[in-house]
Amino acid sequence: MHRFRFSRDFIRVPRCSPLPTFRASLLLILGSPSHLLSSTTTTASTTSGHRHTSSLTIEPNNMPGLALYDPSTITPHDPTRSSAYFEPTEPSERIETTPTDTMSTTEKHKPAQRAPSPQKDLPFDDKPPKAIRFAPLRVPLRRRKQTLAVLVHCSWLITSIPLFFFCCAVPLLWPLVIPYVLIMLVSSASTNGKLFWRSERFRSLILWTWFADYFPARLHKTADLPADRKYIFGYHPHGIISHGAWVAFGTDALGFSKKFPGITNSLLTLDSNFHIPFYREYLLLAGMCSVARESIVNVLSRGGKDNSGAGRAVTIVIGGARESLQAQPGTMRLVLHGRAGFIKVAMATGADLVPVLGFGEVDLYEQLKGDDFPLLHRFQMHVLKVYKFTLPFMRGRGVFNYDYGLMPYRRPLNIVVGRPIKVSKATSDTLDPVEVDRLHGLYVAELQRIWEAYKDVYMPDRTEEMQILP
DSSP states (O other), X not given: OXXXXXXXXXXXXXXXXXXXXXXXXXXXXXXXXXXXXXXXXXXXXTTTOXXXXXXXXXXXXXXXXXXXXXXXXXXXXXXXXXXXXXXXXXGGGXXXXXXXXXXXXXXXXXXXXXXXXXXXXXXXXXXXXXXXXXXXXXXXXXXXXXXXXXXXXXXXXXXXXXXXXXXHTOGGGHHHHHHHHHHHHHOOTTTSSOOTTOOHHHHTOHHHHHHHHHTTEEXXXXXXXXXXXXXXXXXXXXXXXXXXXXXXXXXXXXXXXXXXXXXXXXXXXXXXXXXXXXXXXXXXXXXXXXXXXXXXXXXXXXXXXTSSSTTEEEEEETTHHHHHTTOOTTOOEEEOTTOOHHHHHHHHHTOEEXXXXXXTGGGSSEEOOTTTOHHHHHHHHHHHHXXXXXXXXXXXXXXXXXXXXXXXOOOOEEEEXXXXXXXXXXXXXXXXXXXXXXXXXXXXXXXXXXXXXXXXXXXXXXXXXXXXXX
């Protein structure tokens, strides 16, 4: 026999009857209000003649991923809170409520208080969670759009290759596939510096605004950059995938064109990425170019107001794949010692150096520590030495859960653009090593200044100070 009754702050789920358990579980999955239907099962023993009651109490305010409705926090005449549910949020943005049994009359009408910042709610921990936290079904549309934008960017490389092979398997598409492959093999669009494929419409799509709001990401300007000069932006740290560099310099979602008018900036990546079918067009539309020396010189020597590169800029993620292996949440480890190639290119082209720090870049993923897995670390370094890229063993969040997947965590990204370091163009092909060291020292000093000025603002939960690694 089952007796059902309404309960405001808890649900009683019987242990010995599957039907009420199923109904209560379904309500939990769909995002049920806290005044849910509860059930108590009473069973009669045929042998002993006595009655036995078994129940299980579930506290809804402790359910992860759900922001539950508490009728005591809503006044009768509040039109903005007429819905029976709050917005479903991630655990980092949960609404904290107080059980109504322990609340006074005045406290019942106080609005719910939001939890602290996501970094405090989600402490950095390289240990996997004990249980997977799934996202609720009732998620606001704006958050679904943000997740979609990040999913599109993260999966474009993975989906472009199978799509190409699918086109190759369709004979009707061969008249298009064969010329495309031939053009891709002989094309120099990624190195000639003409930026023919660059599309400002593509860079300004609403999709990238959703992408920026996912974290959220912000671009901070500390000095003006005259439009009659050339620039080499050095982005630090690399992180796992350099999402900050993409959203700040690969798109216009953060307003780079308004903060630095008259400057055409091109984000640089490995030349091998431009040999991947369909993925190369994705990069070229964003104005990206190869990180090869020839490509940088061409970009900074062609086009612009005077057709000699004035107003042109490139962004290089200086640390590269080796720095990505040092990406641990709460740290700022930069691989800079011995990396003077970008300074030599700046001297050869007369481009000013602009250091950039991405606070929060290393917090977007969790990664296995090389000190804890030495054999794995040696394997990663071997792959890096042979193939010039590495395989970071990292963990992010998923589309429908908060603990496992290749999606970055929703943690703030703050990209700070430093002051330009003036560089004079070399008069000969032979560069003075003393001048190279001097510019390198000024570059590191400006990075240190940015860190000291903004570390307490954008990285208050850091675990260590910035390190310049050899």
